[in-house]
Amino acid sequence: MFSYRHAFHAGNHADVLKHTVLISAMNYLAQKDVGYTAIDTHSGPGLYKLDSPDAKQSGEAQEGLLALLRNKSKLAGPMAPALLAYRAVLDHFNPQGGMVHYPGSPFIAHHLLREQDKLKLFELHPTDIRTLVANVEALQAGRQTMVMNEDGFLGLPKYLPPTTRRGLVFIDPSYEIKLDYERVVVAVSTGLQRFATGTFVIWYPIIPRPQAHSLPRHLTNLARQSNRPWLHATLRIRSGAQRPEAVTGDPVKRLGLVESGVVVINPPFSLQEDLQAALPQMVQLMGQDSQAGFTLTNS
Template sequence: MEMPMLSYRHGYHAGNYADVLKHSMLIQVLKAMQKKDKPYVYIDTHAGAGAYSLTDEFAQKTGEYLEGVAKLWDHANLPTALANYVETVQHFNAEFDGELTVYPGSPAIVDVELRPQDRMVLHELHGTDHELLADYFVEDRQVKVIKGDGLQGLIAAVPPLERRGVILIDPSYEMKTDYQDVAQAIIKAHKRFATGTFLLWYPVVKRDQTEAMLTLLKNSGIKKQLRIEQGISADSDEFGMTAAGLWVINPPWQMDVLAKEALDYLAPLLGHADGHTTVKWEVGE
């Protein structure tokens, strides 16, 4: 498989602790979907560019990947979710003699898992990233790359013909309104496609802002909502992102168990004494 062109746009954060959580759990959801032969669709609302260089000046400047994927790189006997995750990232670094040189974005990770009967719908609004993404998948009939607002695109993409689907919502949260917009879009999409597995990635920069969004989802009447969160330090309004999580609607069976194993392993490795991990059913069946 050819490497995608490398984007420098998200190079600051690629492979950080939030990516470790997000991508290790995404892979487990895909593996659960593959247990049935029936096709599924993967929908990504903010797909990014494909893969990211870890040797460019941006990644080197922040070194965030050194506190994320790099910490797991040489570990043996990892819990299932983390072992599968490291194996996937290693696949993308095979041509670099196994040196941690590039980091795959979500679409590249899903591409490795896609079976002939499955398909992907990727949304990306940013011009350069959209171009890189479109180039990467230019000859791939299973993949549709759309330049546009991913939240609007999500509503248009559901319910899928397959009636089985994984939806990743991973916005930048640059605008305060993103928090409300995201929750409303998910509630709307769930009304149209109640059996889909929705994965919402969220940062904790200001705890109140994040919880307001998650409370909208909690109070929406939607069943089966699982919180998976890792805090690397105590909540603070002054030090940027102190925690990141996935809010999963309709998680596959045993995802809570796999998540707890992964977070228990990651906590002493990536967190500080005042960090935390949470795996909690916020809404049951």
């Protein structure tokens, strides 16, 4: 357990997808004056350096965010509004120009908070929690942002429903252990029982593992059973050998992640339109071969 470090993956295509969704959802919530609570059950360290040895070693940002920026002249028209919003957040963390600092979900969320909003951050990794605490302290975030060295799955229910009954739950585990898939379903099921109108954003990797394939179905079933709307987006940047896990060991590490998805329960009204415009551009800018593509379904 805990061999996963997001520093190797910061700014990859999966981050582009999940963070575009996070930003779009938070911007929507900010349209009403009443405050909301954002809860990040799996926070990571919060801020990354794309020129760090870890990031350079994996080179994943090169295929993700940096490809998105590098190739933007390929677009016939303007960048989609959701990608421009993503870009604007990144620019905030890189005031000197260039793209050295990559904000993780805690920093993205903190940046988008208004005075009346709150942020709850969970992280378990012994090193990443120390970095997260120091990073958040440097933001002088005060009591608006709370960092907890706790299991995010277990800690989530105590903040649901938020006092203002407006909120967003961002669930982004490393899926390092297979049990994470099951725990996500239990957390969302409990979450919906306590806060049926909350927006739940769940990221997952699309890898040759049965639990990964069935997760979106379990999540959309939960939404259906609670009579709640949902949206499901996937993004693939290239072909990837789909060899069974039994042969390859850890498919994420050995083959490189080529595809991932996000399920959103109670999506903001604008999210479908935002992603309808952004996903084809993500494929155009980060796609590497004819297998690159996206799906977008909702109910």
